[in-house]
Amino acid sequence: MKAGNGKIILEDDQIEDLFVSVKRRYGYDFTGYSEASIKRRVQKFIETTEIQSADVLKDRLLEDGAFFTFFLDEITVNVTEMFRDPLFFASLKKNVFPLLKTYPFIKIWDAGCASGEELYSLAILLDEEELYGKSRIYATDISQRVLEKAMDGIYPIDLMKEYTGNYIHAGGKKSFSEYYTAMYGNAIFHSRLKKNVMFSAHNLAVDESFNEFNLIVCRNVLIYFNRQLQERVIELFLKSLPVFGFLALGNKETLSFSVFKDHFEEIDRLQKIYRRII
Amino acid sequence: MLEKIEAIVIGGSWGGIDAMIKILSALPSDFKPTLVIVLHRPKNVVNSLEGILKRNCKIPLSEPQDKEEIRSNHVYLAPSNYHLLIEKERIFSLDVSPPVNYFRPSIDVLFESAAQAYGKLMAGILLTGANKDGGDGMKTIAENGGFTIVQDPSTAASGIMPSAALRLIKPDFLGNIHSIIELISSGKEFIWQ
Numbered sequence: 001m002k003a004g005n006g007k008i009i010l011e012d013d014q015i016e017d018l019f020v021s022v023k024r025r026y027g028y029d030f031t032g033y034s035e036a037s038i039k040r041r042v043q044k045f046i047e048t049t050e051i052q053s054a055d056v057l058k059d060r061l062l063e064d065g066a067f068f069t070f071f072l073d074e075i076t077v078n079v080t081e082m083f084r085d086p087l088f089f090a091s092l093k094k095n096v097f098p099l100l101k102t103y104p105f106i107k108i109w110d111a112g113c114a115s116g117e118e119l120y121s122l123a124i125l126l127d128e129e130e131l132y133g134k135s136r137i138y139a140t141d142i143s144q145r146v147l148e149k150a151m152d153g154i155y156p157i158d159l160m161k162e163y164t165g166n167y168i169h170a171g172g173k174k175s176f177s178e179y180y181t182a183m184y185g186n187a188i189f190h191s192r193l194k195k196n197v198m199f200s201a202h203n204l205a206v207d208e209s210f211n212e213f214n215l216i217v218c219r220n221v222l223i224y225f226n227r228q229l230q231e232r233v234i235e236l237f238l239k240s241l242p243v244f245g246f247l248a249l250g251n252k253e254t255l256s257f258s259v260f261k262d263h264f265e266e267i268d269r270l271q272k273i274y275r276r277i278i
Numbered sequence: 279m280l281e282k283i284e285a286i287v288i289g290g291s292w293g294g295i296d297a298m299i300k301i302l303s304a305l306p307s308d309f310k311p312t313l314v315i316v317l318h319r320p321k322n323v324v325n326s327l328e329g330i331l332k333r334n335c336k337i338p339l340s341e342p343q344d345k346e347e348i349r350s351n352h353v354y355l356a357p358s359n360y361h362l363l364i365e366k367e368r369i370f371s372l373d374v375s376p377p378v379n380y381f382r383p384s385i386d387v388l389f390e391s392a393a394q395a396y397g398k399l400m401a402g403i404l405l406t407g408a409n410k411d412g413g414d415g416m417k418t419i420a421e422n423g424g425f426t427i428v429q430d431p432s433t434a435a436s437g438i439m440p441s442a443a444l445r446l447i448k449p450d451f452l453g454n455i456h457s458i459i460e461l462i463s464s465g466k467e468f469i470w471q
Contacts (some may be wrong), residue, residue, distance in 0.1 A: 010328070034373075035371075036363040037363050039394075040363070040391070041375065077374060220372075222344065223372045223374070226345075226365075227345050227369075243284075252341070254343045254344065254345075256343070256347075
């Protein structure tokens, strides 16, 4: 359909058809994504790439793998910041780390790590609590390209002022600038922070559990999934957590609507930290 | 002409908090439609807006959780640092994609998704603001048959936001905050369903 100003407006069935074709061709499944927000991003993609119709978009995506990779990056959300929601990190330190300290070895899964801002925040916090040495962090994301950014650990220096503020609010103990080297307008995070990190591609919508973890951090990822897909992922997390394993979600994400909710207890109701109890 | 209304969405910038309080405090506790509001607000500050609005509102008010079911006789406030969207099944979705018009939550993002979910069963209200956010959203509401209400820019603390909307649409109702309150609290023009 075309609006009065010549703008192409995608219909719901066109988007569904597109996602079914993409799934068949590439194995990426967007059919369980939250409709309103995925539709908005596909719509935005059509506008910025000046594609003329839903059919043209579909043809190009199916024929051109590089174009699909570009599409994948654009419609999945990779925006994050270091120590986003500082009070979450403060709570992690207060409510989760004391138990982790009692373990000889700690396994953490940062699911949907995007470009790594949250990952480095976690590594810094673990380091300051003298837990990093015995930790292994598995950092996964659907997009290989953002994983490469996460591996680089290089962020614009302009953002460091905001991140330093977040770090202080989170209860950071040092001077934030001790963790990076400023160079050519960038902050390059010290490579020792990724010494114990394993990066790999993992798609929560289709892939399976691959290990068992003491803590799973998956913040602001479930919001992109509909309830059905959220249930799949929560079950996947349940399978990846031993009893007393922790699960940390985003501030506005909740297990309250899940059939698996009775497996968990709330450790911090506001910061959405849960612990598996059965 | 009487229109059926299931939900009212309201947007304003940080300076719109006074106008928002006036509207909320005027509405009776049994006000039927769902209200969903976005105020441009700073992020990563201790969240006091919810408390302030709660104290000035007789209708139950909360920030929604992701995938929460939308109820009638309830006011929902878009949380800080997230976009708020409405799904057709009458549930909320949140989104941390980049700011739109420099803001997250953005009024356009809420209004556009609400327009697609509710169609003509809704009204949109755009209040005072110093940014053009909300204009495209009001246009989408109008295109989908919803009822559009714009605060008269000459009566707004900052007229930039309503003026930007007036360049895109001719609203169904244009007036000062008191006449907007009278319109929605009396149910004149609407049937609450």
